[in-house]
Amino acid sequence: MKPRNSGSVVRLAAPLRALAQRFSFLLLVLASVALMMVGRIDALSVDSARARVTDAFAPILDAISRPAATAAHVVESVVEVQNAFEENQRLKAENARLLQWKQAALRLEAENISLRSLLKATPEPSSSFITARVIAAPGSSFLRTLVVTAGRRDGVRKGQAAIAGSGLVGRVIEVGEWSARVLLLTDINTRIPVVLERSRQRAVMAGDNSDQTRLLYLPPEAPVQVGERVVTSGHGGQFPPGLPVGVVSSAGERGVRVQPNVDLSRVEHLQLVEFSLPGSESEPSSESK
Amino acid sequence: MTLTLWQRLDKTGRNLAPFAVTVMLALAGMIPVPLPGYASVAPFLTAIAVYYWAIHRPDLMGPGTAFLIGLLQDLLTGGPLGVNALVLVLVHWAVSSQRRVLASSTFALMWFGFGLVMMGVACIQWLAFSALQATVLPFRPALFQALLTMAFFPAIAWMLIRVHRAFLQG
Numbered sequence: 517m518k519p520r521n522s523g524s525v526v527r528l529a530a531p532l533r534a535l536a537q538r539f540s541f542l543l544l545v546l547a548s549v550a551l552m553m554v555g556r557i558d559a560l561s562v563d564s565a566r567a568r569v570t571d572a573f574a575p576i577l578d579a580i581s582r583p584a585a586t587a588a589h590v591v592e593s594v595v596e597v598q599n600a601f602e603e604n605q606r607l608k609a610e611n612a613r614l615l616q617w618k619q620a621a622l623r624l625e626a627e628n629i630s631l632r633s634l635l636k637a638t639p640e641p642s643s644s645f646i647t648a649r650v651i652a653a654p655g656s657s658f659l660r661t662l663v664v665t666a667g668r669r670d671g672v673r674k675g676q677a678a679i680a681g682s683g684l685v686g687r688v689i690e691v692g693e694w695s696a697r698v699l700l701l702t703d704i705n706t707r708i709p710v711v712l713e714r715s716r717q718r719a720v721m722a723g724d725n726s727d728q729t730r731l732l733y734l735p736p737e738a739p740v741q742v743g744e745r746v747v748t749s750g751h752g753g754q755f756p757p758g759l760p761v762g763v764v765s766s767a768g769e770r771g772v773r774v775q776p777n778v779d780l781s782r783v784e785h786l787q788l789v790e791f792s793l794p795g796s797e798s799e800p801s802s803e804s805k
Numbered sequence: 806m807t808l809t810l811w812q813r814l815d816k817t818g819r820n821l822a823p824f825a826v827t828v829m830l831a832l833a834g835m836i837p838v839p840l841p842g843y844a845s846v847a848p849f850l851t852a853i854a855v856y857y858w859a860i861h862r863p864d865l866m867g868p869g870t871a872f873l874i875g876l877l878q879d880l881l882t883g884g885p886l887g888v889n890a891l892v893l894v895l896v897h898w899a900v901s902s903q904r905r906v907l908a909s910s911t912f913a914l915m916w917f918g919f920g921l922v923m924m925g926v927a928c929i930q931w932l933a934f935s936a937l938q939a940t941v942l943p944f945r946p947a948l949f950q951a952l953l954t955m956a957f958f959p960a961i962a963w964m965l966i967r968v969h970r971a972f973l974q975g
């Protein structure tokens with residue numbers, strides 16, 4: 517077979533080896549199928565095995581993801597320098613608008629506080645967060661997850677919300693010692709109870725592995741407008757109510773689709789947020805958001 | 806002919822090169838690239854490596870090794886266990902059934918063969934994920950991933966040839 521070691525023993529053993537190899541293929545195919553079954557039946561131990569392997573490779577993934585991030589920054593800064601003037605004009609206009617909003621927000625906050633004190637309303641549950649860097653994304657057509665550099669020893673727990681900048685990104689599904697996996701909004705397994713901000717219409721937002729998500733269980737006569745904000749409803753107790761998720765991008769015969777607020781392909785850092793919701797174990801937190 | 810301990814260590818180290826390079830490609834395939842839509846069509850680099858080594862050094866890249874690499878990839882990507890393992894074992898099987906043709910062929914024919922293998926890979930992945938999700942998933946991302954992997958093939962194969970020459974011929 518191979519010119520390298522053409523001894524007589526090898527020549528005799530070659531057919532035997534070929535036979536063994538043919539069987540090993542069958543065995544390995546069966547083993548793969550068996551593993552798929554095991555993954556479905558005993559998801560818990562598979563999860564912990566996954567977390568351990570991800571932990572073991574996290575330092576390497578961390579190291580090799582840094583040059584890629586740096587290269588992306590360089591390209592981005594070149595593009596930004598080119599557009600600096602227009603960007604500056606746009607930001608000035610936006611700043612003027614935001615200052616007006618700030619005044620409105622301050623007025624509303626003062627009003628809110630005074631009304632709360634009148635009503636003796638319970639204070640909002642506090643939250644604490646952990647910031648983590650994204651080090652890996654699976655290169656697969658059918659999975660939407662991210663691996664981040666924070667784990668159990670940093671206080672990450674399963675089910676925590678992952679937030680980046682302007683909105684919800686996903687939720688923690690697997691926690692290792694120093695790494696964790698986040699299931700993105702767009703993954704086909706994601707289901708999040710949401711509410712349309714203006715019409716207060718409740719729905720469930722589901723991913724379908726594309727860049728947008730869809731709204732399920734909306735009544736057909738529900739008034740849905742393109743551009744309406746979608747926020748978490750807080751039902752099910754997984755997320756607090758009012759976290760921004762996305763904006764309705766299209767509504768029609770083929771269902772309502774939502775564009776997530778965060779560009780999920782460019783997330784570099786995530787905040788994993790522990791909301792001490794009523795009923796869950798409340799922890800004293802120094803940071804609040 | 807007896808080898809000294811160091812010679813044997815050196816030989817073992819060199820023989821590990823195909824496995825090590827394939828694992829590195831598995832990790833490189835998981836680097837987050839900030840391009841919109843890239844994550845769903847990121848090239849399936851380990852398939853290229855398994856294809857290459859199964860043609861040129863099947864003694865160092867057996868079906869068991871392919872299975873292990875697939876399993877590692879399944880664990881790292883967080884997908885259902887066994888899918889990549891199955892895919893890579895089948896890639897190995899497809900190659901070893903046509904090895905004589907592929908080993909003595911031109912690069913263009915090897916590339917063409919890889920294209921056929923990748924189409925099979927896309928179909929198997931799509932079938933496996935659809936079955937495990939119990940829904941019919943869109944096939945297009947898998948197809949585009951296969952096409953992008955084919956586009957990456959010459960570059961990765963060039964790198965593998967360099968590794969092959971540097972570590973395993975001398």
